[in-house]
Every structure is written in C-alpha cells, then in structure tokens.
Amino acid sequence: MPISDYTLSHFTAGPYTRPVYRRGTGPAVIVIHEVPGLHSQVIEFADRLADAGMSIWCPSLFGTPGAAPTKGAAAVQLFLNICIRREFSAWSGGRSSPIVDWLRALAKQAHHECGGPGVGALGMCFTGGFALAMMTEPSVIAPVLSQPSLPIKGAKAGSIDATPAEIACARARFELEDLSLLALRYKSDALVPDARFRRYEREFPGRVETIELADEDARPGTGMAPHSVLTVHLPDTGPGKAAEQRVIGFLQQRLGVTAGA
Template identity: 65%
Template sequence: MNIPEALAGYERHEFEDTRWIRPVYRKGQGPAVIIIHEMPNLHPLVVRFADRVAAAGMTVYLPSLFGEDGRTPTKAYAMGQILQGICIRREFNVWANGRSSPIVDWLRALARHAHAECGGKGVGALGMCFTGGFALAMMTEPSVVAPVLSQPSLPFGKKGRAMVDASPAEIACAKQRLEAEDLTLMGLRFKGDAFVPEERFETLKQTFGDRFEAIELEPEDARPGTGMAPHSVLTIHLADEPGSATRMAEERVIAFFKQRVGA
C-alpha cells in the first residue's frame, strides 16, 4: 500500500463503518486526536499541523474524505474538486437546512474506534474549512471531548451566514455535554473572512456562552504572499515564526487537546 511522500511516517488503513470506507493515516502515541482536512485535500500543511500534535504526545488520525492525499494544492486544483461534485456528493450537506453532513456518522464511528485503541480521557476532533463544523456535530459521540472548529465554512449561502452545519438536536447535545462534563469548544477564524461570517461566530458565542473559546485573528496576522485572502488559520495562512499570532493560536489548540484528552 503506497504512502504519499508528504505522509511518510504514517500508517495507512481503511476504516469502514455505516455506508462508507475511507483511508485513515495514523501516527504517534497517546490519546487520539482526529484532524479532518480542509478543501481541497489532505495536503502537506495539514500534515505539518498533525505532526506537531503527534509530537506533543498524542496519536493523530487523519481521515481522507476527498482529493488526492499528500498533493500540494493549487487554486485550479481546488476549483476542480468543487466542479467534480464535492458540493453535491451524498456524504456532504453544504446548504442551510439544519442538518449536518452524513459523513459525520462515519467520523463518530472513527472516534469510538480511536478511543478504544488509544484510551485516555477521550478524543479530540478538529475540522477545517469545509469540514470545520463537523467537530461540533461529532459531540453526540460521548468519546469526543475536545472539539475545535477551524474556519468553519458551512453552510454556504446568505441564508446560512448565522448558522452552523449541525442539527438542532446535535447542538442541544453539545450544549448539554459542555455543561454537564465541564468541557469547552474552540473556534478559530480570521476577521473579515467571507467564508466564515461574523454572524456564525456570534451564534456560537450566544449558544455556548463561556463554553465557547473564540480565537479571532486580524487579517494582517496571516502569512503574507499566498495570493489568497486570509482563511486557513492552521495551514496555508499560518505565519510560522515563533511568537506570531497564528503560531500562538496553533500552540493554544495543541495545549487544549493535551489537557482535554489527557496526554
């Protein structure tokens, strides 16, 4: 089984549950953290973040949901993924209809599996961009104790600006668990990001109160020279110099995982 160069050092296996089977890459030791990649694929900068989580004493699980694993993306490649039907595939729900994506069922099963394999207090889960809200919906799985929403971009469209891609029942479950189990939820975004409206973060703040830790960065905090408006907090637009605002945000996320999963 071939491993892409960008994922050297990871073990690859196929995980099957519910309706789907997907590749999952695993690395590290200690309690589990599931990192769900952004659009358009599981690219090298997602792996860089995963490497740092593994180095902090946790087992990283990288599920591959779309795109070519390990490929360095371009704007043309990202557009191609969208045009190939990512927005109409049955695994994903991208519009404002009060539902989460069906693939979240598979991710919940992966969390149960990862917790059984790795132990600890529970499992961390982080989604990015297209998958950003998945970590919130995953909280109906009791093993998920450290959810992080990085630049959650769904649902699309004006109707969904103040919404998150989770059902009312999933949101209510998350709210109940956060209080009952003394947990917190994290969210990250760049201010002014058209894909992550301010209204969406206001909804999260109003819904979860002080159980929601919001990290909202200034556009000038982003790594320059990408040719893109600041969006990908932990990957493409992370300014990697020690002490930068984005690097400190990354360090805060990793510390959050360590504390919650018991690394």
C-alpha cells in the same frame, strides 16, 4: 514528515469506507482536512500534534492525500467532491453532513484503540463544523472548529451545520462534563462571517473560546485571501502562530497530555 511515513488503513462504517492515515502515540485526535484534501500542510500540522504527545488520525474524505495545496485543486474539489456528493450538506443549515456518522464511528474506534479520557476532533474549512456535530459521540471531548465554512446558505445570518438535536446534545455535555469548544477564523473571511461565531457564543454561553485573527496575522505571499488558520496562512511567529499553539494546548489539556510530551 511525508504522508508516506504515516500508517495507512481503511475504515468502514455504514455505507462509507475511507482511508485513514495515522501517526503518534497517546490519546487520539481526529484531524479532518480542508479543501482541497489531506494536503501536505495538513500533514505538517498533524506532525506537530503528534510531536506534542497525541495519536493523530487523518481520514481522507476527498482529494489526493499528500499533494500540495493549490487554488486549482481547491476549485475542482469544491465542485466535484463537495457541492454534489451526498456525503456533504454544503448548502442548508440546521443539519450535519451524512459523513459525520462515519466520523463519529471513527472517533469511537480511535478511543477504543488509544484510550485516554476521550478523543479530540478538529475540522477545517468545509469540515470545520463537523467537530461540533461529532459530539453526539460520547468519546469526543475536545472539539476544535478552524474556519468553519458550512453551510453556504444563511452564513451571514449565523447558519451552522448541526441539527437542533446535535446542538442540544453538545450544550448539555459542555455543562455536565465541563467541556468547551475552540473556534478559530480570520475576521475578514467571507466564508466564516461574524454571525456564525456569534451564533456559537449564543448557543453555548461561556463554553466557547474564539480566536479571531486580523489579515496582518496571516502568512504573506500565499496569493490567497486569509482563510486557512492552521495550514496555508499559518505564519512562523506572531498571533497566527500563537493560535496554533493554543490549539495544541487545548487538546493536550482536554486529553490529559503533559505539555512537551
């Protein structure tokens, strides 16, 4: 289903107004796109979530919505829209990006409109860690971090893009509300090193489920090193496809959606 078949609106919170594309019914999932933007393969993934019984909210934070993903577009967006824009904290650990405040407000609105026990939040690539920081919003109950690639600085030492207060809030909620975190990556991905995933496990013991894929699990022939678990490198079969199915199942379980809905 192309992006033109999604319902478009604009949501404002604080200093930010961004377009939001919506499809589906049921409890809400905020799908936060990767670099280079809300591209066609992110929409295809969102389609599968909608078909699985969820209301999908896709904000467009940068890039051209609906465009095909390319290396050139990714490089442009990386420089122009992420590394220098104030909405994003690309370089330093121990803090979240300012745009996360807007995403928390969007999650609150999505829960108000869609109901259910809460909202799922799924980030990818440079937005991968946003779903964790969003947990200071009480409606967010199902965080998914796909190839979380920020911050750049300190990645090999286990840096993550969340403040100590946000980490403490998530840790408390995981225990008090019996919640958990799902995180996915390719093991060879230099943007998502081992230390980052081991940090998640230390911060949230017993509350993190990790899916770590081998290069041979990725879709071949993309011309890119394995990175995008749920889009560019998603294969049709095997462990890579099973990872997507686990994401869908995790969201359905947490949001109270009947499998096959």
